[in-house]
Amino acid sequence: MKFAVVVFPGSNSDHDAYYAAQHVLGQHAEYIWHKDTSLKGADAVILPGGFAHGDYLRTGAIARFSPIMAEVQTFAEAGGPVLGICNGFQILLEAGMLPGAMLRNRSVKFVCQHVLVKVEQTDTPFTNACRPGHVLKIPIAHGEGNYYAEPDVIARLERNRQVIFRYTNAEGVPTDAANPNGSVANIAGLCNEGRNVVGLMPHPERACELAIGSADGLVVFESALQAVVNGVGGHFSRTAVAR
Amino acid sequence: MRARVFVTLKPSVFDPQGKTVTDALHTLGYSAVKDVRQGKYFELDIDARRPDEARALAAEAADKLLSNPVIESYRIEIVDEVIA
Numbered sequence: 525m526k527f528a529v530v531v532f533p534g535s536n537s538d539h540d541a542y543y544a545a546q547h548v549l550g551q552h553a554e555y556i557w558h559k560d561t562s563l564k565g566a567d568a569v570i571l572p573g574g575f576a577h578g579d580y581l582r583t584g585a586i587a588r589f590s591p592i593m594a595e596v597q598t599f600a601e602a603g604g605p606v607l608g609i610c611n612g613f614q615i616l617l618e619a620g621m622l623p624g625a626m627l628r629n630r631s632v633k634f635v636c637q638h639v640l641v642k643v644e645q646t647d648t649p650f651t652n653a654c655r656p657g658h659v660l661k662i663p664i665a666h667g668e669g670n671y672y673a674e675p676d677v678i679a680r681l682e683r684n685r686q687v688i689f690r691y692t693n694a695e696g697v698p699t700d701a702a703n704p705n706g707s708v709a710n711i712a713g714l715c716n717e718g719r720n721v722v723g724l725m726p727h728p729e730r731a732c733e734l735a736i737g738s739a740d741g742l743v744v745f746e747s748a749l750q751a752v753v754n755g756v757g758g759h760f761s762r763t764a765v766a767r
Numbered sequence: 768m769r770a771r772v773f774v775t776l777k778p779s780v781f782d783p784q785g786k787t788v789t790d791a792l793h794t795l796g797y798s799a800v801k802d803v804r805q806g807k808y809f810e811l812d813i814d815a816r817r818p819d820e821a822r823a824l825a826a827e828a829a830d831k832l833l834s835n836p837v838i839e840s841y842r843i844e845i846v847d848e849v850i851a
């Protein structure tokens with residue numbers, strides 16, 4: 525399969541995502557510059573972490589207007605799997621492709637550490653290879669990952685099972701101590717109603733090899749492969765997005 | 768024509784930066800300061816003939832880019848009058 529890794533000015537996890545897809549997973553990956561207008565036949569799109577446009581104004585606020593984003597939106601509307609990691613998640617929020625917004629971490633500090641996140645739902649193209657309740661050790665690195673949405677939006681997300689990842693302790697309990705940034709309901713990642721667009725603050729692409737402390741994140745990429753090859757997870761079908 | 772756009776977090780949204788500034792002011796002895804809400808201020812120099820035209824354009828910019836309606840609201844002031 526082929527992953528498109530979108531590169532914004534200020535992306536810094538694009539190489540990590542590319543490496544995870546191309547070298548660890550052994551699939552194809554291609555960088556797509558944010559001013560491009562084609563995803564070049566990719567089966568899945570990754571909006572990587574970083575500080576697109578310096579995070580000026582608000583995180584993701586300017587990147588969402590990059591020319592490639594119209595194509596990403598079209599791809600997503602056709603059911604194509606889109607993964608937003610960290611800054612990529614923030615871009616999806618600003619673009620309205622996922623509900624809610626990010627606030628400054630409650631500590632007002634940039635937090636860079638391994639955290640534990642529980643996989644809440646496995647019927648998405650990025651979690652279908654996980655066990656339900658799987659607790660993953662994955663790093664975070666952000667200053668604005670304090671997820672916020674109005675209570676009625678949170679209630680809808682919970683009702684629709686759109687909360688995909690939650691910060692928890694080792695037992696999978698979403699305690700306040702396990703919440704690194706103050707996110708509402710310990711939300712670390714969520715999906716859209718179509719379940720094909722997933723955003724998360726932790727960096728699975730930085731946890732794909734034991735040599736760097738954890739290989740727990742690889743399952744996210746394995747899920748994408750399984751989704752594309754077998755049509756497992758979400759409503760995605762390969763022909764639907766063939767170009 | 769100049770438009771001033773003030774973007775602030777909605778009252779229902781917790782402001783971690785404002786809270787930190789409040790705490791710092793209290794440390795400095797300004798106990799009379801009960802709360803601080805931090806926001807953003809923009810000055811837009813707009814090529815428009817009428818204040819309402821400038822205001823409409825500034826509002827569009829605020830809706831589309833300057834503010835995020837999920838967490839923020841904004842207020843606009845038009846400062847220059849038309850010089851005929």
